[in-house]
Amino acid sequence: MSVRYLSCGDTAFTVEFGNEISPEINGRVMALHAAIGLAREAGEISGVIETVPTMRSLMVTYDPLSTSRADLQPKVDALIARGLPADAGSRQVTLPCCYDDPEFAPDLTEVAERTKKTPEEVIAAHLASPFKVYVLGFMPGLAYVAGLDQALFLPRRSQPRVRVPRSSVAIAMDMTTIYPFESPGGWHLIGRTPLWMFDKRREQPVFLSPGDSLSFERIDRRSFDRIAGEVEAGTFDWSSLVKSK
Amino acid sequence: MTAALKVIRAGLFDTLQDLGRTGFMALGMPTAGAMDRIGLSLANALVGNPASTAGLEIGVMGPDLLVEADSVRIALVGPLSPALIEGPDAAPKPLDSDRSHLLKRGQILRVGMIEGASTAYLALAGGFDLPLFMGSLSTYSRAGIGGFDGRKLAAGDLLPLAKTSVPAGNERRLGQPFDYGSGPLRVTWGPQEDYFSEEGRRTFVEAEYLVSKEADRMGIRFEGPTIAHAKSVDEGGADIISDGIAPGAIQVPGAGLPIVLMADRQTVGGYPKIATVASVDLPRLGRLLPGQAVRFTAITVAEAEALRRDQEARLQRAIAGFVVARPPGGIDLVRLYEENLIDGVVFDSPWNVTSKPSSAEGGTK
Numbered sequence: 001m002s003v004r005y006l007s008c009g010d011t012a013f014t015v016e017f018g019n020e021i022s023p024e025i026n027g028r029v030m031a032l033h034a035a036i037g038l039a040r041e042a043g044e045i046s047g048v049i050e051t052v053p054t055m056r057s058l059m060v061t062y063d064p065l066s067t068s069r070a071d072l073q074p075k076v077d078a079l080i081a082r083g084l085p086a087d088a089g090s091r092q093v094t095l096p097c098c099y100d101d102p103e104f105a106p107d108l109t110e111v112a113e114r115t116k117k118t119p120e121e122v123i124a125a126h127l128a129s130p131f132k133v134y135v136l137g138f139m140p141g142l143a144y145v146a147g148l149d150q151a152l153f154l155p156r157r158s159q160p161r162v163r164v165p166r167s168s169v170a171i172a173m174d175m176t177t178i179y180p181f182e183s184p185g186g187w188h189l190i191g192r193t194p195l196w197m198f199d200k201r202r203e204q205p206v207f208l209s210p211g212d213s214l215s216f217e218r219i220d221r222r223s224f225d226r227i228a229g230e231v232e233a234g235t236f237d238w239s240s241l242v243k244s245k
Numbered sequence: 246m247t248a249a250l251k252v253i254r255a256g257l258f259d260t261l262q263d264l265g266r267t268g269f270m271a272l273g274m275p276t277a278g279a280m281d282r283i284g285l286s287l288a289n290a291l292v293g294n295p296a297s298t299a300g301l302e303i304g305v306m307g308p309d310l311l312v313e314a315d316s317v318r319i320a321l322v323g324p325l326s327p328a329l330i331e332g333p334d335a336a337p338k339p340l341d342s343d344r345s346h347l348l349k350r351g352q353i354l355r356v357g358m359i360e361g362a363s364t365a366y367l368a369l370a371g372g373f374d375l376p377l378f379m380g381s382l383s384t385y386s387r388a389g390i391g392g393f394d395g396r397k398l399a400a401g402d403l404l405p406l407a408k409t410s411v412p413a414g415n416e417r418r419l420g421q422p423f424d425y426g427s428g429p430l431r432v433t434w435g436p437q438e439d440y441f442s443e444e445g446r447r448t449f450v451e452a453e454y455l456v457s458k459e460a461d462r463m464g465i466r467f468e469g470p471t472i473a474h475a476k477s478v479d480e481g482g483a484d485i486i487s488d489g490i491a492p493g494a495i496q497v498p499g500a501g502l503p504i505v506l507m508a509d510r511q512t513v514g515g516y517p518k519i520a521t522v523a524s525v526d527l528p529r530l531g532r533l534l535p536g537q538a539v540r541f542t543a544i545t546v547a548e549a550e551a552l553r554r555d556q557e558a559r560l561q562r563a564i565a566g567f568v569v570a571r572p573p574g575g576i577d578l579v580r581l582y583e584e585n586l587i588d589g590v591v592f593d594s595p596w597n598v599t600s601k602p603s604s605a606e607g608g609t610k
Contacts, residue, residue: 006436008491009521010549014436021486033271052270052489054513059489061270064524064550065557135487136273137513140388143273181388200378200390206272 003080005073006057010064011049015076016057021146025056026134030211031084032058036076045075053210054135055144090211092243095178097169097191097216098224099123104168104192107157111171111188115152123218125149126190131176131214141180141198141206145214148174160186167193169216180206191216194228195241201234248314248406250369252398256356258304258462261373261392262508264297266381270489270512277383277391278508280462280531281364283423283560284322288368290564291320291345291417299375299382299392300368304462307356307365308398312348315410320345321356322419323365323532329355344418344570345370347411362532363460371408385509387463418570423563425529426556429542432495432520433549437485440517441497445473449519450541454503458535462509465533471501472519487515493522493530495541505530523549525556 006014015032018025033053039045047067052059062072099105099119112119131147148171156172161184164170168179170187179185180197193216197207208214219227230236252259262285265278279285279302286296301307303323321328321342331337333351340346340354342365348354359365375382375393384392393402438446454469474497476482483499490496494506496516505522506514507530522530523544533539544552 006488007433007521007546008436008489008518009433009493009523010546010553011493011524012489012491012521013546014488016488019486049267050270052512054488055486057486057488059270059491061267061489061491064553068550069546135513136271137487138273138511140269140274140385140390141272198388200388200395205379205390206269206274210271 007069008059010069012059012061013069013073014057014059015080018056021055021134023132026053026132028084029053029056029058030090032076032080033210035079035082035084036060039075039079045072047072054137055146090213091209092213092215093208093241094215094217094243095169095193095195095241096219096223096227097126097193098219098221099126099191101192101221101224104224105190107170107188108190111152111154111190114154117151122152122190125152126171126176127216127218129176129215131216133208133210133212133214135210136206136208139181139183139198141208143177143197143208143212145176145178146174147214148176150174154188156186157188160184161189164189165192167196169193178208192224194219194224194231195236195238196231199231202238207238248317248374248409250317250404250406251311251313252308252400252402252404253311253353254309255398255400255402256303256305256307258302259308259398260302260304260384260386260396260462261299261375262302262383263299263381264383265508266379266383266385266391269379273512274379275385275387275509275512276492277385277462278381279366279383280508281366281528283425283528283556284364284366284532285368286560287343287419287423287563288320288322288366291322291343291419291567292318292368292370294368294370294372298368298372300366300372301398303356303359303365303367305363306358307367309356310354310404312350312352312354313403314406314408315350316413317348317406317408318345318370318411318416319348319354320368321365322368324360324362325356325365326358326360328357331355341418341570343422345416347413347416361534363534364532369406370411371406374405374407383508387509416570417567419563420566420568421563423560425532426526429540430526430530431523431544431549431552432493432541433523433546434520434543435518436488436494436521437517438519440475440482440485441519442473442475445475445501446519448472449503450543453538453540456533456535456537456539460533460535462507464507464510465505465530467503467505467539469502472497472503473501474499474517483516485515485517487513490514490518491521493524493527494518495520495522507531523552525549525552 389395
């Protein structure tokens with residue numbers, strides 16, 4: 001499978017693996033992201049500043065004072081030719097989510113009506129979806145998580161909300177997301193996690209990473225309030241959410 | 246006693262910025278950082294700071310700052326109109342840009358308006374005593390992170406300084422204004438030039454565009470002729486599967502007008518990007534004001550890289566060519582000797598005050 005190199009000025013280029021969204025293509029993106037990281041650590045590539053994975057491409061940013069496109073592109077080509085490992089080092093992450101409070105899930109009833117399901121069936125389908133974090137962007141920590149059960153596919157709301165509360169769990173199209181900040185938003189709100197996807201007090205302020213496998217665990221309002229208190233106080237044990245695959 | 250600068254009147258868009266927060270774009274974290282990396286680098290070098298030190302980026306109109314430290318060495322770089330220094334028992338008098346100054350406790354620096362550009366910088370010897378966030382002091386105000394409390398400065402803010410005092414010594418000034426370049430802004434085609442018709446690409450490089458009022462640290466919207474996509478908007482001609490956004494990327498949404506994405510740009514986006522501004526011209530772009538006209542001209546990636554390396558060499562020569570500045574109101578014997586007797590004494594670095602004979606770059610005139 002060949003790749004396309006797209007120019008992004010003299011400080012970046014994009015390696016495009018395809019023009020569609022698929023787990024296979026994204027797997028290759030994540031594998032190159034990891035391979036370039038390893039090559040940098042091993043001193044095989046220098047002058048790269050960072051790599052930015054998206055659904056189907058990887059942007060490589062570089063310092064034109066210490067390297068060049070002509071120097072880097074063959075090295076990236078060689079890494080691809082060497083063969084990319086599948087699903088390199090991904091984590092299995094479980095996020096608690098409260099679906100039961102109407103304040104948290106103002107769109108649950110409408111989603112159920114439009115997908116011809118009961119609210120309980122919508123929740124069950126969300127819980128059973130094999131989610132994967134494809135890309136973070138648009139705001140720090142905002143994850144685009146694909147893998148939503150096909151029965152829940154809906155376009156975005158025709159009228160976006162001016163204010164979506166932080167930590168809202170939402171769905172639209174074939175994806176789910178968790179709002180890292182209070183912000184405007186056009187997705188359907190079906191629950192809320194007590195966790196903050198961006199917490200500037202933490203050493204790693206952004207919790208999710210591209211490549212993470214993700215599932216949700218249903219919690220009641222009482223558990224929500226307890227965990228929310230721990231998150232607010234900075235005592236929550238985030239490592240309890242993660243299993244290495 | 247702690248050392249600080251107190252904001253007694255805020256400017257319009259004063260944020261602390263360094264050269265950017267790199268390494269976290271994969272987590273959706275914009276780099277932020279100085280809009281004009283050259284201005285910040287010159288200001289830092291004038292006060293003897295490493296280039297990576299954070300300074301105050303001033304947008305359009307700067308703050309009034311009270312010195313609450315025994316002494317502080319500062320440099321303002323940019324076309325100020327001019328800044329004023331006053332107090333505690335002295336009337337306001339102009340303070341030259343593009344040189345360092347030693348300020349004392351109780352003095353008030355009134356930065357004032359920038360003329361003919363949008364951006365200027367204030368650097369302080371030793372920098373600010375503030376915690377880095379994800380490795381950088383750059384303010385990214387949309388997420389409330391970095392810099393001072395993650396936001397632009399407000400009246401009453403106390404900016405803690407790393408040094409309580411600085412030794413007296415020679416002040417330095419820039420030998421001659423740095424040449425940011427002129428003529429069309431240089432761009433390289435891509436990443437999605439194939440999303441535009443041949444006519445659209447021709448419009449882009451032949452037409453004149455004006456900086457609109459919608460210009461900020463995130464991006465600069467231009468007004469001018471619309472750029473035709475290869476396919477109609479209804480056919481998805483203005484949508485791509487989101488990909489990474491490099492500094493200077495020029496996205497063209499369905500309406501057909503270009504937006505150049507700057508320091509606070511999102512990490513990824515779903516509009517096609519016709520071209521990318523060469524890094525050599527990003528500082529010039531970062532200084533543009535609404536209403537100013539630009540044209541774009543296409544060069545190759547290799548040409549853009551070579552231009553950037555040449556600009557960096559010129560920047561380092563400008564820094565090596567700093568000269569001793571005349572003390573305000575006094576006669577500067579060193580400068581007098583340089584200009585009248587020796588003609589062309591330069592310093593070989595801002596940290597080395599041993600003079601040597603003139604080099605090819607000169608720099609005292």
